[in-house]
Amino acid sequence: MSTTSRRRLSTAEERRETVLATAIGAFAARGYFGTSTVDVAKRAGISQAYVYRLFPDKETLFVAVVAHCFARVRAALEAGAARADGSSPEAVLSAMGLAYAELIRDRDLLLVQLHGQAAAVSEPAVREGMRAGYARLVEYVRGASGGSDAEVQRFFAVGTLCHLVVSLGADEVDAPWTRTLNEGIRHP
């Protein structure tokens, strides 16, 4: 049986993908410094030692997780743009915003971005990964929407405001200040 369907062991590549996917939840909660490789291993259902077979060190793993999240955001924006009702910058940006709002109903993706930002301050490799991720994202949004600098900037400003709202759980508090920050932003 040469087929992979009867294997008990995964291939290393499959495992790496599993780890990338499950590590999102780990890093989303406590960030780069606050998350241990033991925690990552537990969530992936493998031993801590094997994490180090799949990734050379914790930093590389974290950067890979961040890149993985960027890729998913990018994919969501593409899908959203494809569903846009018209091709004006406003229509496309609005559709992308909607798609992003949909995507981050799972808060973890967004929280990894936030923790990526935080870790970027002191960890050069993370900073590089974050810069690359945002560079591609900004260029994609600009290109796909045809929006002006100001429009694209506004798009990302709203995105970072979402980071704030979600990280504080401000969407779960009903108060004047939370209503002000939430107004017009959709995160159901």
Add this chain to the structure above:
Amino acid sequence: MSTTSRRRLSTAEERRETVLATAIGAFAARGYFGTSTVDVAKRAGISQAYVYRLFPDKETLFVAVVAHCFARVRAALEAGAARADGSSPEAVLSAMGLAYAELIRDRDLLLVQLHGQAAAVSEPAVREGMRAGYARLVEYVRGASGGSDAEVQRFFAVGTLCHLVVSLGADEVDAPWTRTLNEGIRHP
């Protein structure tokens, strides 16, 4: 000589303030989980043991540092508003924005806010402190400027965009994407 000027020892209250001020630099770099109390102690020029005389635990210290930063931001906004050229919401918000831009030429204040956000995700006490800080800040900005919800929201959206730019050092990179995110925002 009952005066304090000849004391060699500080009062505990003075020390606490020193620690709060110097700990900003420590936490700004690596955040709540990434910063050790040894580092905080070193920067304050005291022993690590004494940190625990001044604050019951690391979490309380961090929350106090965050509150300290909020107070400084608030003070800067007040001073900015006082210098506003006119009393229209636009004028006041613009003056506040300028004052904020001035304030965060020292990146540490801003970075503590970012790391406060990050730690708020998993640490309830931090989340409470951050919520309280933003609640007061939003209400202050609303009250002092008389701006609409949308205007106030925009003010904070630009603020969080600054977090992103500074945390990635995007203001030190000259590229199309950084120019887009930076456009019209002043952080000299």
Add this chain to the structure above:
DNA sequence: GCCATGAGTGATTGAATACTCACATGTCCA
């Protein structure tokens, strides 16, 4: 001068952490 009180520290502890290595077990092809 004496001593109660407060400022400040060195030494330590027990738990966690990133990372390693020797070893076991599964897979697949000649």
Add this chain to the structure above:
DNA sequence: TGGACATGTGAGTATTCAATCACTCATGGC
């Protein structure tokens, strides 16, 4: 079928960290 190679782990090591404690010295009121 055997053996080369890949998947996977248990049991570490050395280090770091938050928190504690017993202790020393300085200050100021009496």
